[in-house]
Amino acid sequence: MNIVVIGSGVMGPGIAQVFLMGGHHVIMSDIKVEALAEGTKEIRNSLTLMASKGITNQDVTTLMSNFQTMTSLEEAVKDADLVIEAIPEVINIKQKVYEDLDQFCPKDTVIVSNTSALPLPEIFPHFRPGSFFVAHFMNPPQIIPLVEIVKNDKTNPEKVAWLREVLEKCGKKPIVINQFIKGFLINRMQTAMAREALYLYEKGVVSLEDLDVANTACIGFKSAWQGTFETMDYIGLDTCAFAYNIIFPDLCNDTTVPATVTQKVKEGKLGLKSGEGFFTYPEDSNEVSMQRQAGLLEQLKLFNDYIKE
Numbered sequence: 001m002n003i004v005v006i007g008s009g010v011m012g013p014g015i016a017q018v019f020l021m022g023g024h025h026v027i028m029s030d031i032k033v034e035a036l037a038e039g040t041k042e043i044r045n046s047l048t049l050m051a052s053k054g055i056t057n058q059d060v061t062t063l064m065s066n067f068q069t070m071t072s073l074e075e076a077v078k079d080a081d082l083v084i085e086a087i088p089e090v091i092n093i094k095q096k097v098y099e100d101l102d103q104f105c106p107k108d109t110v111i112v113s114n115t116s117a118l119p120l121p122e123i124f125p126h127f128r129p130g131s132f133f134v135a136h137f138m139n140p141p142q143i144i145p146l147v148e149i150v151k152n153d154k155t156n157p158e159k160v161a162w163l164r165e166v167l168e169k170c171g172k173k174p175i176v177i178n179q180f181i182k183g184f185l186i187n188r189m190q191t192a193m194a195r196e197a198l199y200l201y202e203k204g205v206v207s208l209e210d211l212d213v214a215n216t217a218c219i220g221f222k223s224a225w226q227g228t229f230e231t232m233d234y235i236g237l238d239t240c241a242f243a244y245n246i247i248f249p250d251l252c253n254d255t256t257v258p259a260t261v262t263q264k265v266k267e268g269k270l271g272l273k274s275g276e277g278f279f280t281y282p283e284d285s286n287e288v289s290m291q292r293q294a295g296l297l298e299q300l301k302l303f304n305d306y307i308k309e
């Protein structure tokens, strides 16, 4: 199958890698030659790392022989079965690319956007209705199994089923969101937890360090093996009802960005990318990213061996 990824920034290379590992021919297109060179290097390094950890037994050189980069969108998409758009979250830029895609893609190409938040099929209702929808990959996309496929009123269910199967065959775990909703599913759930964590921290109930331990040593530790609804079943729904009755009214329901975050942003303390956020980081942020990736790859091995089915 011919897969085209548009955009070679944070997300594009990892998305391209998913389809390469699934045995497809992949073209990555970007307006910047340097971005394509950097993205190609990232894919090769990541494949090599995955091969060294036994996550793939496919030969890296063979996989890379199925990969091309192009600056010409027209040339890239002329035989595309599936296009994944991963360019910046700027409406004007997306609009121009969609106009080009409409002109250059075959009529039956499925076109998805990796947008994190924009209701694109609503903003561009005349762009390939039925065949254009959202497929939201998680960062880093070559590692995190989940992909959110977000339908809209016009989405052709057969195209959704087709994409779901293609992704599953590439080793992903797609889920379908039946209507466009702000934040889709993952960002809504993560944001709900972040709001409560920030609230408890601001009230001085618990330290940042201990809040993060709550995730790694309990919530995340268990969540990798059991879902929210399974967890409720394990607890017992009568016990859940009793606890919710007491806890729900006490939870944070603020609708503004917490002061701790706005203050940090004002001070330029943006997290890993600026060397300081809630915690401080070494100057070479690459070191931290590699460490994080190594941990996630161990988790992926467990997921593939035990959890996936």
Ligand SMILES: NC(=O)c1ccc[n+]([C@@H]2O[C@H](COP(=O)([O-])OP(=O)(O)OC[C@H]3O[C@@H](n4cnc5c(N)ncnc54)[C@H](O)[C@@H]3O)[C@@H](O)[C@H]2O)c1
Pocket (backbone or CB within 6 Å): 006, 007, 008, 009, 010, 011, 012, 029, 030, 031, 032, 035, 085, 086, 087, 088, 089, 093, 097, 114, 115, 116, 117, 136, 137, 138, 139
């Ligand atoms: N960064 C994340 O963690 C993340 C996670 C999930 C979804 N997303 C979404 O994915 C999309 C891409 O995000 P990103 O973080 O990879 O962006 P990015 O800014 O890192 O990369 C975008 C790339 O697109 C290229 N580009 C710009 N205009 C182009 C054009 N007209 N044609 C071709 N290429 C063009 C840029 O040169 C750049 O290399 C966004 O919609 C974003 O919301 C991002």
